[in-house]
Amino acid sequence: MITSQFNNVLAALAGAERIFDMMDQPPENDGGRTTLARVDNADEWVWKKSDGETVPLRGDVRFHNVDFAYEPGKPVLHQVSLYAKPGQVIAFVGSTGAGKTTITNLINRFYDVQTGSITYDGIDVRDIRKESLRRSLGMVLQDTHLFTGTVLDNIRYGRLDASDEECIEAARQASAHSFISRLPEGYHTVISGDGANLSQGQRQLLAIARAYVADPPVMILDEATSSIDTRTERLVERGVQALMRGRTVFIIAHRLSTVRNANAIIVLEHGQIIERGNHEQLLAQKGRYYQLYTGKNQLE
Ligand SMILES: Nc1ncnc2c1ncn2[C@@H]1O[C@H](COP(=O)(O)OP(=O)(O)OP(=O)(O)O)[C@@H](O)[C@H]1O
Numbered sequence: 001m002i003t004s005q006f007n008n009v010l011a012a013l014a015g016a017e018r019i020f021d022m023m024d025q026p027p028e029n030d031g032g033r034t035t036l037a038r039v040d041n042a043d044e045w046v047w048k049k050s051d052g053e054t055v056p057l058r059g060d061v062r063f064h065n066v067d068f069a070y071e072p073g074k075p076v077l078h079q080v081s082l083y084a085k086p087g088q089v090i091a092f093v094g095s096t097g098a099g100k101t102t103i104t105n106l107i108n109r110f111y112d113v114q115t116g117s118i119t120y121d122g123i124d125v126r127d128i129r130k131e132s133l134r135r136s137l138g139m140v141l142q143d144t145h146l147f148t149g150t151v152l153d154n155i156r157y158g159r160l161d162a163s164d165e166e167c168i169e170a171a172r173q174a175s176a177h178s179f180i181s182r183l184p185e186g187y188h189t190v191i192s193g194d195g196a197n198l199s200q201g202q203r204q205l206l207a208i209a210r211a212y213v214a215d216p217p218v219m220i221l222d223e224a225t226s227s228i229d230t231r232t233e234r235l236v237e238r239g240v241q242a243l244m245r246g247r248t249v250f251i252i253a254h255r256l257s258t259v260r261n262a263n264a265i266i267v268l269e270h271g272q273i274i275e276r277g278n279h280e281q282l283l284a285q286k287g288r289y290y291q292l293y294t295g296k297n298q299l300e
């Protein structure tokens, strides 16, 4: 699916600080010369290269022998290669510190690759202006940052020109509508910046609704690990499933239910891909994934 309605989008970034961080980047300084542009009179988006050539926005993401270190001499990723075709769901599993979040940090250019490359629709991401890149990516991260304002405004943050109806529809799709309806003032309930008057699961549901309203072709989901009540958990699961449909998705999954249906599961250890395949293939292999799967019902 190529996304619709991208005007004035500040992609569904989960954190306000990151928005400001991104706005602070002087565009001429981030190395990117390719920008996202809307095709006149059409609901289509293209990458516009510095030489004027245009490439359709599709959501094809590939890693080519990527090595990365946050600090010199301390490599975190080694020779990571992977290929996400538009619409595919790629799940990452592996122990804590394995490098899962680091992989997503490179896709959105929070950090730049040092060796190897990442291409997005065939373009090296380092050549894409950060602001354009992040507009094409949605993120639902472990901690959802909300700002002080109404529920509706917090959802609209995904796309600033979205109408009330569009925000409410997004909340329905995200399975957030029922809890919002039960709030004292419904969609007009003011939530505090730290989201203290909402449960963690409810904050996640808002983050999903926010991403839904932005409607980006590529989604990065970093599932929260802390436990939420079973009912909300089920809603989050349903919301995530709905959000994934028709997009390229990178999901750092802690729930087996999400992993099972992924097109490809990538098992990382110490920054290296040690296994890859779908659920059945990896189980048959009886390796690390099998161990994680049969050991307990939660991946970590
Ligand atoms: N900003 C940073 N600066 C320096 N080192 C970092 C930074 N972020 C992560 N690391 C290191 O990189 C390695 C990979 O971390 P990463 O966050 O990618 O792991 P992860 O697989 O996402 O783990 P978890 O399941 O706990 O979220 C770890 O050794 C971590 O300490």
Ligand SMILES: [Mg+2]
Pocket: 100, 101, 102
């Ligand atoms: Mg992580």
